[in-house]
Amino acid sequence: MAKTRVSSLAKEFGMTSKELIGYLDDMKITGKTASSSLEDVFVQMVRKKLAPVLEERAAELEEKRRAEEEAAAAEEAERAREEEAERLAAEARREEERRQAAAAAAAEEAARAAAAEAARLERERKKQEELEAKRRAVPASDSGSRMRSLLDQIAEQETVLEERKKAEAAKQGDEAANGRGRRGGRQAARRDDNRPAPTHPRRSSHAPSVPAGMDVPAPEKASKGRKGRKGSAQHTEEDRYTRMAREAEEYSREKVLEEARAAVEEASRESTGRRKKRKEKRQREAEEKRQEQKIEEAKAQGISVEELDAVRVSEGVTVAELAEALDVPANDIIKRLFLLGTPLTMTQSMSNELVELVADDLGRQIKIISHEEENSFTFYDDPADLKPRPPVVTVMGHVDHGKTSLLDAIRHTGIAAHEAGGITQHIGASQVEINGRQITFVDTPGHEAFTAMRARGAKITDVVVLVVAADDGVMPQTIEAINHSKAAGVPIVVAVNKCDKPEANPDRVRQELVEHGVIPEEWGGENMFVNVSARSRQGIDDLLETILLQADVLELKANPDTFASGYIIEAKLDRGRGPVATVLVNRGTLHVGDALVAGTSFGRVRAMLDQHGNHQDAAGPSDAVEILGLDSVPTAGDEFRVFEDDRDAKKLADERALKARIEEQNKVKHVTLETLFDEMSENELKELNLVVKADVQGSIEALADSLAKMDQSEVRINIIHSAVGAISETDVILAAASNAIIVGFGVRPQAKARDLAERENVQIKTYSIIYKAIEDIDAARIGMLKPTEEEIQTGIAEVRELFRVPKVGVVAGCMVTEGEIERSDKVRVVRDGVVVFDGVFASMRRFKDDVKSVKSGYECGLGIERFQDVHVGDQLEAYKIVEVARTE
Numbered sequence: 001m002a003k004t005r006v007s008s009l010a011k012e013f014g015m016t017s018k019e020l021i022g023y024l025d026d027m028k029i030t031g032k033t034a035s036s037s038l039e040d041v042f043v044q045m046v047r048k049k050l051a052p053v054l055e056e057r058a059a060e061l062e063e064k065r066r067a068e069e070e071a072a073a074a075e076e077a078e079r080a081r082e083e084e085a086e087r088l089a090a091e092a093r094r095e096e097e098r099r100q101a102a103a104a105a106a107a108e109e110a111a112r113a114a115a116a117e118a119a120r121l122e123r124e125r126k127k128q129e130e131l132e133a134k135r136r137a138v139p140a141s142d143s144g145s146r147m148r149s150l151l152d153q154i155a156e157q158e159t160v161l162e163e164r165k166k167a168e169a170a171k172q173g174d175e176a177a178n179g180r181g182r183r184g185g186r187q188a189a190r191r192d193d194n195r196p197a198p199t200h201p202r203r204s205s206h207a208p209s210v211p212a213g214m215d216v217p218a219p220e221k222a223s224k225g226r227k228g229r230k231g232s233a234q235h236t237e238e239d240r241y242t243r244m245a246r247e248a249e250e251y252s253r254e255k256v257l258e259e260a261r262a263a264v265e266e267a268s269r270e271s272t273g274r275r276k277k278r279k280e281k282r283q284r285e286a287e288e289k290r291q292e293q294k295i296e297e298a299k300a301q302g303i304s305v306e307e308l309d310a311v312r313v314s315e316g317v318t319v320a321e322l323a324e325a326l327d328v329p330a331n332d333i334i335k336r337l338f339l340l341g342t343p344l345t346m347t348q349s350m351s352n353e354l355v356e357l358v359a360d361d362l363g364r365q366i367k368i369i370s371h372e373e374e375n376s377f378t379f380y381d382d383p384a385d386l387k388p389r390p391p392v393v394t395v396m397g398h399v400d401h402g403k404t405s406l407l408d409a410i411r412h413t414g415i416a417a418h419e420a421g422g423i424t425q426h427i428g429a430s431q432v433e434i435n436g437r438q439i440t441f442v443d444t445p446g447h448e449a450f451t452a453m454r455a456r457g458a459k460i461t462d463v464v465v466l467v468v469a470a471d472d473g474v475m476p477q478t479i480e481a482i483n484h485s486k487a488a489g490v491p492i493v494v495a496v497n498k499c500d501k502p503e504a505n506p507d508r509v510r511q512e513l514v515e516h517g518v519i520p521e522e523w524g525g526e527n528m529f530v531n532v533s534a535r536s537r538q539g540i541d542d543l544l545e546t547i548l549l550q551a552d553v554l555e556l557k558a559n560p561d562t563f564a565s566g567y568i569i570e571a572k573l574d575r576g577r578g579p580v581a582t583v584l585v586n587r588g589t590l591h592v593g594d595a596l597v598a599g600t601s602f603g604r605v606r607a608m609l610d611q612h613g614n615h616q617d618a619a620g621p622s623d624a625v626e627i628l629g630l631d632s633v634p635t636a637g638d639e640f641r642v643f644e645d646d647r648d649a650k651k652l653a654d655e656r657a658l659k660a661r662i663e664e665q666n667k668v669k670h671v672t673l674e675t676l677f678d679e680m681s682e683n684e685l686k687e688l689n690l691v692v693k694a695d696v697q698g699s700i701e702a703l704a705d706s707l708a709k710m711d712q713s714e715v716r717i718n719i720i721h722s723a724v725g726a727i728s729e730t731d732v733i734l735a736a737a738s739n740a741i742i743v744g745f746g747v748r749p750q751a752k753a754r755d756l757a758e759r760e761n762v763q764i765k766t767y768s769i770i771y772k773a774i775e776d777i778d779a780a781r782i783g784m785l786k787p788t789e790e791e792i793q794t795g796i797a798e799v800r801e802l803f804r805v806p807k808v809g810v811v812a813g814c815m816v817t818e819g820e821i822e823r824s825d826k827v828r829v830v831r832d833g834v835v836v837f838d839g840v841f842a843s844m845r846r847f848k849d850d851v852k853s854v855k856s857g858y859e860c861g862l863g864i865e866r867f868q869d870v871h872v873g874d875q876l877e878a879y880k881i882v883e884v885a886r887t888e
């Protein structure tokens, strides 16, 4: 019986021996190992028993094998795919390389063409430029023409390109006609159409040469479809050259355009740059000119440029005004004032010192303009209009060295020829003639007047004659005079006086003066010296000639053919003539009838007189004349100016008067605030404020002196304002504002002022003698004012005509303008605000009948006792004296 080994059977079943032994164990065939043999019966039994297991196992195995096969197949497929992809990629790479090489070649060719084109253009441009340069004579027009030429170039290039384009289009057209297909032709045409929109050559080269099978662009697809491979390749080649040509053209066109644009830009930048530079230059020059003008201006004003730049404020500026001028908050200034120990409110005015301190504190330059400076004018004359003018001379020197005597001697010499015996009036200046030339002397009787005028900014003196007595030598006032002259920049001519005296030592005077910087010409200095004697009139002519010599050096000039301007040398209120002023003309010509303004005074020149009292019609540069016709008395040193239109003159005078009034009021406020403090601390101290107006300055001084001597322990007496002139509205406003009484000496209130005083309840007390005023004030002060006499005005008559009645004298034909005048009334003759006469009526008539009274609106004839000098225009004020009881 045949036997089969376990291991062989296991192998047959596709299982391990151990596995089979397990199955054998299950079939109770035990004791078997892998090398044991099995009888056939057992083998068959096993075969039978294990058949399902073996079948299952076989299926599994089959499945596995199939899966493995499939995996292998898939793997193989994948590998094949990869290989294919790799192949394709390599192919694509190769194609890309080919494409890039072609593009590079195209670009290279385009660049070469562009460079050639650019070179040609450059040559042309240079040629053009040369031509242009030749054409241009003036380089200033350069930028414009260069731009034009560049634009011309562009236009020319455009034409060239256009022509080429046309040629290419024609070529394309031919190609189309040669059977290349309408579509290609259309495309070429379309490309032509699109040409103006520039395309960068590199960007445009990517499409056409991609091989078949790839993402092929339309044109090639189309051609490929029609012509086959060979045709297609040929077409691609042709396309490439066309494209290259087009690209080159576009490139060069782009480049030309770019270059042209850049050139245009450059040109315009250049021209803008030039323009900018020119503008800068102009600005620089203008600035330099401004600076020069400033320096000139500063020189003319005798100040530094910094001062000229400084913020300008008026004297007596208020805190608020200063804040505004400096453009800082007012609180800032108040704070600083507080720190300075002088607290002030917004509306209070500040002293010059405080203004300077505050400005300095704020790090600001400030210039305080004095009232006089504010009232000055500036003029400009064309040098062509200037004509020589006589010199204006001021005589200065120590007291008693002979100034007055010298001026007298000079006047005598100067007028001797044609004015012998003429009465010389004192008008503050005198003109003399020597060798047919004029010299004007300003009779300032001391340094004060000279310096006061200078302080006002009045530049009136061309030459100073320094009088030094040969027997006395240099004295303190001599040195003062030297300093003043030097400060004013006025040359000094030295008159060594009293040379007639035996003890005279002119050389010693020279030596002494050298020590003070006044060096004789003969010693190498700049000052001319003349030995004179005012007493013996020796050397006077020599002195005058020397003055003229000095004047020649100065080359004094002025424009005589314009409206006059100059300075007030002296002014007074003249009984009978009203305000009288001596003016020194320094520019233009003054005529009778001219409307002028001096300070706050305004008027038309009614009459013009020279120093001999002769009427003049005109006064030119360096002439000094007395003028009548002003409405008030100006101040010596005031600048005057003639206006073409008297309305302008009036307006300016009014503005100034208003400003002065406001300043005066501000001052009063200031004072009042201070006194308020005093009153509080000094136990109700009472004040008496006075506004004093007088016909002469002397009266004001006399009153002030007398008041100062008064016991003021109970009532403090303040003269808050004093001036020469009639009582004006301004005075009343001032008095009302400061609760003051107006005291007038020899002056009367103007009609408007009287009305205003009545409305404002301001008392106006007028006196003709000072002691009466003192008496009244003194009595009021100690409360001893007795029932007093008071004046009541009854009426006013205006003189219209004058009649000379034999034996009776002058009778004034009048019109009563106010109230009712009685024959028994007292009468005051008032001329230009000044009381000319005070007395009683001698007669009162209406149409030959004597009458007792005349009412307002009626004419009458009035005679005044012991007064014949009535003028047409005078006012006759009628009044009564009544006794009035004191009310307190």
Ligand SMILES: Nc1nc2c(ncn2[C@@H]2O[C@H](COP(=O)(O)OP(=O)(O)OP(=O)(O)O)[C@@H](O)[C@H]2O)c(=O)[nH]1
Binding pocket: 397, 398, 399, 400, 401, 402, 403, 404, 405, 406, 445, 497, 498, 499, 500, 501, 532, 533, 534, 535, 536
């Ligand atoms: N011997 C002599 N005496 C003279 C001469 N000039 C002036 N005097 C006298 O000197 C004195 C003063 O002369 P003034 O002309 O008044 O001198 P002043 O400088 O004007 O004097 P003040 O106005 O006071 O400053 C007078 O007594 C003159 O007579 C002169 O040339 N010779």
